[in-house]
Amino acid sequence: MVQGRISAFQLSILMFQLILSSSVLLMPSISTALSGKDMWMTPILSSALGFFTIWMVLKIHEISPNGSFLELLETTCGRWVGKCFSLAFILFQIHIVAITIRDYGEFIVTNFFLKTPVQVIIGAMLLLCAWVVKSGIEVMARTGQIFIPVITLCTLVICILLIPELDPTEILPIFERGAAPIAKGTVVVAGWFCQLSLILFILPLVKDVKEVRKWGYLAVTGIMLMMLIANLTAFLLMGESTAFFNYPLLTASRYIAYAEFFEHVEAVVMMVWVLGEFFKISFYYYAICKGLEETCRVSKPEALVLPVCVLLFTSTFWLAKDFQTVGDFIAVSGTLYILAGNLIFPLCIFFVARMKLRFKMNQT
Amino acid sequence: MNAIAFDHDQTISPHIEKSRVQMEALLKDCSDAAYLECKLGGQVKGIFCYFNGLTNEERLNEIRFEMSDWDIGNAEKWLESVEQEVTSFSCTRMESFTDMMDQMTLGNSILLVDGFDFGFVFSLSDWRKRAIEDPVAESVIRGPREGFTESLDDNMAMLRRRIRKSSLKMKGMVIGDFTKTRIVIGYIEELAAPELIKEIEERLSAIKVDGILESGNIEEYIEDEPYSPFPQMISTERPDTVAAGLLEGRAVIFTDNTPFALVAPISLFSLLQSPEDYYQRFLISTFIRWLRYLFFLVALLVPSAYVALLTYHQEMIPSALLLSIAKSRESIPFPALVEAFIMETMFEALREAGVRLPKQVGAAVSIVGALVIGQAATSAGLVSSPMVMVVAITGIASFLLPHYSIGISIRLLRFPIMLMAGVLGLLGLLLGVIGIVIHLSGLRSFGVPYLSPIAPMMVGEWKDVVMRPPGWVSRQRPKFTRSGGGFRKGARRKNIGTASNKE
Amino acid sequence: MPWTTIAIVWGTIGVYGLVNQSWKKHTRHDKLLIFSLLGLSLLLSVCLGINPKLPGLTEGVNALLSPFKSWLTP
Numbered sequence: 001m002v003q004g005r006i007s008a009f010q011l012s013i014l015m016f017q018l019i020l021s022s023s024v025l026l027m028p029s030i031s032t033a034l035s036g037k038d039m040w041m042t043p044i045l046s047s048a049l050g051f052f053t054i055w056m057v058l059k060i061h062e063i064s065p066n067g068s069f070l071e072l073l074e075t076t077c078g079r080w081v082g083k084c085f086s087l088a089f090i091l092f093q094i095h096i097v098a099i100t101i102r103d104y105g106e107f108i109v110t111n112f113f114l115k116t117p118v119q120v121i122i123g124a125m126l127l128l129c130a131w132v133v134k135s136g137i138e139v140m141a142r143t144g145q146i147f148i149p150v151i152t153l154c155t156l157v158i159c160i161l162l163i164p165e166l167d168p169t170e171i172l173p174i175f176e177r178g179a180a181p182i183a184k185g186t187v188v189v190a191g192w193f194c195q196l197s198l199i200l201f202i203l204p205l206v207k208d209v210k211e212v213r214k215w216g217y218l219a220v221t222g223i224m225l226m227m228l229i230a231n232l233t234a235f236l237l238m239g240e241s242t243a244f245f246n247y248p249l250l251t252a253s254r255y256i257a258y259a260e261f262f263e264h265v266e267a268v269v270m271m272v273w274v275l276g277e278f279f280k281i282s283f284y285y286y287a288i289c290k291g292l293e294e295t296c297r298v299s300k301p302e303a304l305v306l307p308v309c310v311l312l313f314t315s316t317f318w319l320a321k322d323f324q325t326v327g328d329f330i331a332v333s334g335t336l337y338i339l340a341g342n343l344i345f346p347l348c349i350f351f352v353a354r355m356k357l358r359f360k361m362n363q364t
Numbered sequence: 365m366n367a368i369a370f371d372h373d374q375t376i377s378p379h380i381e382k383s384r385v386q387m388e389a390l391l392k393d394c395s396d397a398a399y400l401e402c403k404l405g406g407q408v409k410g411i412f413c414y415f416n417g418l419t420n421e422e423r424l425n426e427i428r429f430e431m432s433d434w435d436i437g438n439a440e441k442w443l444e445s446v447e448q449e450v451t452s453f454s455c456t457r458m459e460s461f462t463d464m465m466d467q468m469t470l471g472n473s474i475l476l477v478d479g480f481d482f483g484f485v486f487s488l489s490d491w492r493k494r495a496i497e498d499p500v501a502e503s504v505i506r507g508p509r510e511g512f513t514e515s516l517d518d519n520m521a522m523l524r525r526r527i528r529k530s531s532l533k534m535k536g537m538v539i540g541d542f543t544k545t546r547i548v549i550g551y552i553e554e555l556a557a558p559e560l561i562k563e564i565e566e567r568l569s570a571i572k573v574d575g576i577l578e579s580g581n582i583e584e585y586i587e588d589e590p591y592s593p594f595p596q597m598i599s600t601e602r603p604d605t606v607a608a609g610l611l612e613g614r615a616v617i618f619t620d621n622t623p624f625a626l627v628a629p630i631s632l633f634s635l636l637q638s639p640e641d642y643y644q645r646f647l648i649s650t651f652i653r654w655l656r657y658l659f660f661l662v663a664l665l666v667p668s669a670y671v672a673l674l675t676y677h678q679e680m681i682p683s684a685l686l687l688s689i690a691k692s693r694e695s696i697p698f699p700a701l702v703e704a705f706i707m708e709t710m711f712e713a714l715r716e717a718g719v720r721l722p723k724q725v726g727a728a729v730s731i732v733g734a735l736v737i738g739q740a741a742t743s744a745g746l747v748s749s750p751m752v753m754v755v756a757i758t759g760i761a762s763f764l765l766p767h768y769s770i771g772i773s774i775r776l777l778r779f780p781i782m783l784m785a786g787v788l789g790l791l792g793l794l795l796g797v798i799g800i801v802i803h804l805s806g807l808r809s810f811g812v813p814y815l816s817p818i819a820p821m822m823v824g825e826w827k828d829v830v831m832r833p834p835g836w837v838s839r840q841r842p843k844f845t846r847s848g849g850g851f852r853k854g855a856r857r858k859n860i861g862t863a864s865n866k867e
Numbered sequence: 868m869p870w871t872t873i874a875i876v877w878g879t880i881g882v883y884g885l886v887n888q889s890w891k892k893h894t895r896h897d898k899l900l901i902f903s904l905l906g907l908s909l910l911l912s913v914c915l916g917i918n919p920k921l922p923g924l925t926e927g928v929n930a931l932l933s934p935f936k937s938w939l940t941p
Binding site for chain 1: 872876880890893894896897898900901904905907908911912914915919920921923924925926928929931932933935936938
């Protein structure tokens, strides 16, 4: 793991893809199930939480020694308790990424490679992610700069190609069921936006931290726009039956047929989504390695990459056994779990640290 | 291991008989060494030593005759007057046998005079050189038709003619215990970063080898990543490419006895540019540049995409095309992946064989290969005609790349990606491409990231990537790193190369 | 996970560790961490092999947060 440094702009590109990878494909169905016709409002409303997460992360970075959240945990809660909290936080992230990896494996196996064992698909992806993590965050950022515009462009092209098939009247009437369903949908989508607090691990490696605020807000805006476009495309095409499909955008792309030539482009959707998942999984993987390196004071981080790969591979099968469990989890208790871990926990630590600082300042 | 070697550290004897014996011992069993006796001023004995074929023997004889007509004067002063006379030919002194040997192999001749314990060197080197010809591997439609030759001095002269300001510096060094190859680093002092030149010099001085025969040997030793399939220095035969690189702040490394010069540092996009781009009209060059980018991807991905689509994702192929492909593949005994491998390997073998074919046979074999064998294989039902088409398109695509080194890299990388596509379909293709991009993102050429200016992003430099900008737009000198301070030191490899056997 | 997969995966890891011996050069502290991570994974895989339905964190969290389920159902 070559220790490089990246710029705020590169971090924002990685953040952008981090959230969009899974949300563009999975989210429309979940939010339609909860919010019905008003599901398109959910990204706009929950982006407020996205902005809040960025603000909170930067505030935590300001009061952390060396800019590192894990060190803040140690100074706030004492050395050993802090280390336990760090390990718990890292375990939490491992849990989330295990669900993500399982999701990805399930997507590929059920839709495209029915006979390939899912271990092969997951193993291949994890090995590739291990390679990029070993090369360092700079290489990951540069690879991101090459591929992420391609991913965004392809997603937009798919949405644009579907315009002839869309029916704008599907979203009427607005506010049909009142505000409560929208609120529920917003909370679920917020579960995605709060994953941005993963950058707590990476902020010490950013060269120009002052710019992170500007680029972070831009990234959140970008995420919101892309989510909006993807949601609208899926919903205007399929109406309320979006809730019944696991991957609405994939189903939507099956409707693309131009001049009998440009047909059945699901394989392209798969490639685009695999690219996006690659970045999400590698980012999590890098954050986990960095977290372990800081908590356990490892002198040579390269040593950790392959053991963590094996750990992720095994924990994917332990923590996310089949799609049924994962589906239930994401829809219901998973959201509260993610919000608690990514949002409430850092917030509590922040307040405790702030109080301790004030207390110290009042004393001296 | 060897027999008793000549002791190069012994002093040259002032007596002509003894020094002649020493010279003959140094050049024992060298049948191309020649000795020419002369008498300076009719009295003092001297011997010219030189190698046949390297020296201008006419001029040597002239000098010899002139020398016999000198007036040396009386016996006491003849040491000084001989020295005076001989140095009037503006030659230099050589005090050791090693230096004398160096000079003789460069074609100069040594004069040993009775009474002097050093030798005089006369610069008379003149040997048969190749005339300056059209560069074979890099011909252009519009542009100079001069290419570098094997003579280092001619090459330096060609560059000096193009960059006439005095800030063009040419630092020389010698590498190789046995070959003592002359290497010259050329750069423009005002434009090239001093850290770059220092880094190149340090890497070159660390090479300890028996011999350097071609610039490719040097390239291997001083590259950041010799194990990568991608070249990190451009090897070119064209003086205009070298001059253009120098004007952008790069440095060139000339090697004696080879026409290929190395330009460093480079990025992937410099490998996809041809010098002709800048001589043609800018719209045409922009179009051709985009064509090149497209065919770069085609050369890498088309066989794999074909295999993946046919094996895993048949639904993506339009129905009419699918029917005709299915019809041609009906009787083929191999699955698409095996067929692709066989055809691509055959094509590579044919191409490699074509390099070595004598000219008379070459044309006939290409006709035979293309028409007869391809046709026969298709009608025998061994390969399908769509496969032949795919292989042909790939072959043409890889010829579009202007530098041979990047063409080979792509041809090589095609095979692992084909394998991955055959195993995991489009997913495997994508994983292979991601792997290549990860490798490229981490690659550096003398510290400059290989994928600049795309990653790290330098938007000001994009105009040279996206199009060929007209001259007045690209007036600013290009930067390699964002803040101009980014040449990273490569990993210093200690004692690269093997020194000669120690005795 | 079927036992064949576990055998293949751990066999490959073992062979890789034997062929590429660079792990020996790390400090004691690092080696301890590497091997504890690998040991944990081995334990997990063996347990998964014995009982493919081994309860994990997901089930735990589901059980913990089940009273809140009504908040987020449509």
